[in-house]
Amino acid sequence: MKQLKFLYTRSVIYVVALAVAVISMVSLRKCQHSHAGSDTGSAETDTLDVAIEYSPLSFYTYADTLGGFNYDLLNYIAGRHGLTLRFHPVVSLSQSLENLDKGSYDILVADIPLTYQYREKLNFLEPVMTDRQVLVQLRDSVTKKPPVKRQLDLAGDTVWVIAGSSVADRISNLSQEIGDTIYVRPDSVNGAEQLFILTAMGQIKHAVINERVARQLIKDYPQADISVYISFSQFQSWIAGGRHPWVADSLNSWIKQAKNDKAYKTLTKRYLK
Known part of the structure; x- marks a missing residue:
């Protein structure tokens, strides 16, 4: 029982520290990204609220370094299309889906298998990888x-x-x-x-x-x-909310483009091989 308590205590401290690091990182990125280069054709916003799952594959912190396949791919796409990303690290998928539905986030990024039943309920984007x-x-x-x-x-x-x-x-x-x-x-x-x-x-x-x-x-x-x-192996996809109608169409196009780039192959080699 003491071991279990330690696990939960360590997890809470770790997530809080991660959230602080992300806030600092986002503030820096806002100063660095250009707001004039968006390919969306929309003046509504060039800042996306991203709920991203805290996991070894999607988003992690090591010392003072942030990384992960989904995290790095998102940043690559944002850099190409003039977007600012405001990250919200999450652990609970069910709570994150509720908040996405309420409009708290623009997209939910997690290790989510794309299935027929869930495609009927949620707005899955272009798959970013496969897993089982x-x-x-x-x-x-x-x-x-x-x-x-x-x-x-x-x-x-x-x-x-x-x-x-x-x-x-x-x-x-x-x-x-x-x-x-x-x-x-x-x-x-x-x-x-x-x-x-x-x-x-x-x-x-x-x-x-x-x-x-x-x-x-x-x-x-x-x-x-x-x-x-x-x-069996299944496509893994991010999920778009309904807060900004242009987000899903734009990200579908950008993800398809990114998967043809050398940077995507570099990320898959680093994280998925």
């Missing part, structure tokens, strides 16, 4: 092998997922495929990184998160196992 979901579990302390070796072994078991994510739909479909119930525990507080750590520490039994995030984290938690795939 994996099961996070502890290896047996003696055999060093995972207790769940295939999807069928999850019958009657419980997995934790991020609340608001389409992963819950995938688990529901998997239950039908194996002909047995898999119980889902949506977590509205923790993100993928926290669910991984809680599993690796033995606080929860199973979690399902994106593989690219899991592969970053398992380097520090070798007692965890991520060998069981829960889904």
